[in-house]
Amino acid sequence: MPGYRCFADEFRVLFNSYYVQVGPRHARPERGLLSRPDLARVMAYRAHVDRAVEAWLERRHGAEELALFELGAQHEQQHQELMLTDVKHLFSRNPLHPAYASHIAQTRGRAPSMRWHVHDGGTRITGHAGAGFCFDNERPAHPVLLQPFRFASRLVTNGEYLAFIGERGYERPELWMSDGWDVRTREGWDAPLHWQRDTRRWLRFTLHGMDEVDPDAPVCHVSWYEADAFARWRGARLPSEDEWERAAADAPVAGNFAESRALDPLAASSQADAPAQCFGDAWEWTASAYRPYPGYRPASGAVGEYNGKFMVNQFVLRGGSCASPGSHLRLSYRNFCPPHARWQFSGIRLAADI
Numbered sequence: 001m002p003g004y005r006c007f008a009d010e011f012r013v014l015f016n017s018y019y020v021q022v023g024p025r026h027a028r029p030e031r032g033l034l035s036r037p038d039l040a041r042v043m044a045y046r047a048h049v050d051r052a053v054e055a056w057l058e059r060r061h062g063a064e065e066l067a068l069f070e071l072g073a074q075h076e077q078q079h080q081e082l083m084l085t086d087v088k089h090l091f092s093r094n095p096l097h098p099a100y101a102s103h104i105a106q107t108r109g110r111a112p113s114m115r116w117h118v119h120d121g122g123t124r125i126t127g128h129a130g131a132g133f134c135f136d137n138e139r140p141a142h143p144v145l146l147q148p149f150r151f152a153s154r155l156v157t158n159g160e161y162l163a164f165i166g167e168r169g170y171e172r173p174e175l176w177m178s179d180g181w182d183v184r185t186r187e188g189w190d191a192p193l194h195w196q197r198d199t200r201r202w203l204r205f206t207l208h209g210m211d212e213v214d215p216d217a218p219v220c221h222v223s224w225y226e227a228d229a230f231a232r233w234r235g236a237r238l239p240s241e242d243e244w245e246r247a248a249a250d251a252p253v254a255g256n257f258a259e260s261r262a263l264d265p266l267a268a269s270s271q272a273d274a275p276a277q278c279f280g281d282a283w284e285w286t287a288s289a290y291r292p293y294p295g296y297r298p299a300s301g302a303v304g305e306y307n308g309k310f311m312v313n314q315f316v317l318r319g320g321s322c323a324s325p326g327s328h329l330r331l332s333y334r335n336f337c338p339p340h341a342r343w344q345f346s347g348i349r350l351a352a353d354i
Contacts, residue, residue: 194221280329
């Protein structure tokens with residue numbers, strides 16, 4: 001933008017997410033400690049950027065420039081979700097357990113019994129092959145060979161996870177990956193993040209404050225290590241991301257998203273021909289390492305740092321959560337986190353071999 005001036009040079013450091021090519025960055029683990037700039041200055045910064053973007057949009061642009069603008073808008077939707085997860089994590093550290101939002105009147109449902117959807121093997125296409133926006137890590141679409149598999153009809157519930165806890169699942173090293181067992185021991189895990197037990201019941205912290213654990217709602221805030229250990233305890237496993245995409249292809253991109261304002265996973269509805277809760281409620285850990293698809297090439301410049309440089313030491317999650325904007329999701333969307341991470345609204349979907 002000709003003649004554009006930055007609102008404040010120091011903001012290039014303060015608000016640089018992870019772009020090394022842009023310059024130095026404020027340490028990510030310390031972001032939650034920032035109390036300045038104050039709200040008035042942040043809003044002035046936002047207004048400054050809005051005016052510049054609106055002026056930019058009035059100009060004529062080529063396809064490459066417009067694609068970059070759309071990437072920024074889609075990235076902002078990711079920020080909307082991360083703001084909710086970060087606020088929840090920070091509020092959970094406050095001994096007052098403050099609520100972010102009041103409860104929305106919501107009837108607690110009863111989760112239907114879990115059953116299996118059977119899928120034949122064969123070759124199918126994974127990845128984004130059609131028109132419309134996608135992130136670079138969703139391309140190129142490519143063929144994969146699947147063996148026949150079973151896919152659970154809904155997410156694992158809190159009640160089912162309580163049974164895992166009750167059978168000493170956190171105390172049995174044979175259920176855990178070696179690295180996961182080390183993390184569990186070091187961190188003292190004995191339940192999902194945000195759970196705590198009083199004298200007679202399990203409670204958990206939510207964006208609505210403290211609440212009793214609902215046995216029919218999907219379990220969330222579990223790490224990949226916990227999800228994998230639970231699956232092994234149940235005599236099952238986590239689905240690969242290729243299996244997930246095959247099974248979820250029959251489900252509409254609809255569910256409990258941020259727009260519902262529930263801001264918490266809800267019990268699955270009655271059974272249908274397609275698996276329930278493929279989209280919304282809780283991100284679903286897969287067994288797949290976050291790696292580039294065959295033929296993937298990151299873009300040049302800072303945009304190339306967006307996804308490609310994180311393709312190591314992480315696992316793929318699919319489907320979105322109760323904090324995700326519904327319009328942001330699609331079948332091929334790939335989220336990713338390190339296996340020890342529990343701050344995300346991450347849950348469990350079971351799969352099994354045939």
